[in-house]
């Protein structure tokens with residue numbers, strides 16, 4: 001995954017490398033959704049010749065060549081900020097989840113405890129009449145608690161409580177594996193507390209960014225007014241929020257700096273850290289949070305906590321209360337509060353920042369909510385219905401085949417020394433493959449869900465998750481834990497676990513199909529398996545050893561050669577202007593770009609081996625294409641995506657993944673094998689004169 005916090009819209013998994021951003025664990029207002037079900041959905045295929053646009057020269061723009069047919073069939077719906085093949089499957093899965101939830105919501109004496117919880121939570125979320133009738137009253141005890149803050153000495157306990165109910169104020173604390181010793185789980189104190197997507201939104205000086213900040217203040221003002229504040233007070237309070245968050249942002253690392261784990265590795269112990277925080281009692285915070293009051297910990301961003309310490313002393317308490325109040329309102333503004341709050345939140349985060357034109361239907365938001373809160377209870381039913389054991393075996397077979405290919409490919413690298421190759425292969429052989437769903441399902445029995453209490457349920461779900469997370473500190477690492485729910489259409493590599501994780505929801509058309517041949521499946525899903533494996537060896541992953549410790553296993557010379565080759569890709573992506581005036585960030589996207597290129601290369605090699613073993617006739621055409629051509633088209637067609645310009649801007653500024661057009665064309669330009677399959681001239685746009693290559 002990645003270290004980004006797309007707060008508050010797209011918070012991603014810390015320290016792991018996902019395939020795509022914005023699809024998993026994303027609040028409903030930044031999710032996308034399927035077009036209205038007015039027409040019957042066409043059959044989803046991994047390789048679909050009907051989507052190819054033969055009027056485009058494949059050697060000039062392969063993305064357009066492979067996807068134009070899909071674009072024509074799939075105009076971007078009003079409630080979408082981006083809509084692609086991942087969303088296509090995501091929406092199909094969401095329909096399946098809806099059916100499970102509706103069944104579970106129907107009162108019945110035969111419901112299991114799990115069905116009762118997910119069903120009642122879904123019903124509570126769908127019950128807008130009750131949510132609207134209750135108004136802001138369910139949040140009143142929390143607002144009162146903030147209003148009661150009278151001395152700075154009371155702040156630590158208040159922050160501990162707000163953190164436990166999912167309110168992102170000032171900083172964030174949670175369990176994580178020690179960078180130096182991945183077998184040990186310690187507390188991590190992280191920078192946090194922002195309402196805009198990431199720190200540079202507070203510092204950029206271009207006209208668009210200035211405008212976005214003004215609209216953010218306007219949004220915060222409106223939320224305060226909805227909560228009952230007089231206009232003039234709300235305006236002043238919104239300015240206070242921006243000023244305080246700007247101070248936090250300026251002391252935070254950039255998202256590019258956060259990509260280097262060394263920048264986040266500041267081991268200390270709770271006693272030393274508490275001496276740094278001269279204006280904030282860490283002992284009080286830890287006691288109230290039920291977190292360790294002693295022992296090893298990591299302070300990921302010392303500069304940030306120095307600023308926090310200063311702010312804890314210098315900020316007037318009424319300003320602190322204002323800031324806390326805003327984040328409380330924000331945290332509960334979707335599906336738990338009256339529709340006016342939700343509409344206002346959607347308006348800023350989905351419409352202004354990402355270009356959506358219409359709010360998603362309620363059932364979609366509620367289905368995603370239950371998936372976030374109790375994803376393994378919901379996922380257990382999903383897997384039983386939609387992920388047969390044979391599919392799990394096929395997925396595992398493909399993963400093993402690509403791992404064997406990578407083993408051979410490491411041997412063939414001409415730039416890496418024998419010593420580093422031994423270490424690379426050791427690491428590869430230690431990768432754990434997790435397919436589909438957890439071996440042991442999460443136990444939600446202590447989570448209380450009350451039908452009709454949407455806001456209370458959300459609060460208790462946060463408390464449950466917080467307690468579950470903190471309980472990991474000091475215990476043996478659970479390598480079987482998943483950071484994505486089973487129906488998720490995504491995948492990730494976790495460098496501290498050294499494992500690859502492929503949720504069940506992903507192994508379906510249009511990404512994988514047992515009705516299609518290896519050329520299609522390896523071009524598509526095979527490239528993803530290769531992508532995740534390559535993350536173990538990208539600019540970030542390569543810094544971890546086979547056991548997941550942040551420990552250098554490279555010779556100096558090999559490290560220089562790696563960096564030199566990687567720089568080729570940094571420059572290549574830096575040169576891409578995604579929207580007028582906004583270039584991609586080559587360093588931010590390096591890990592994903594390395595994984596895309598390396599992953600596709602591995603899939604290609606693995607498929608070639610399989611095709612050879614099966615005596616596939618490489619000249620025989622199916623639907624007018626050779627097997628090689630179908631491999632590349634299947635790769636490209638997974639990325640067919642329509643994106644609004646606002647979303648594209650946000651993506652270019654915050655997402656470690658390049659936009660899908662470049663995940664197709666730029667990657668293929670670096671692979672001469674692609675150009676040969678389509679007999680492209682050396683001067684063609686899709687053939688790079690000096691291709692970059694690392695893995």
Ligand SMILES: [Zn+2]
Pocket residue numbers: 017018019020531535591592595
């Ligand atoms: Zn990735």
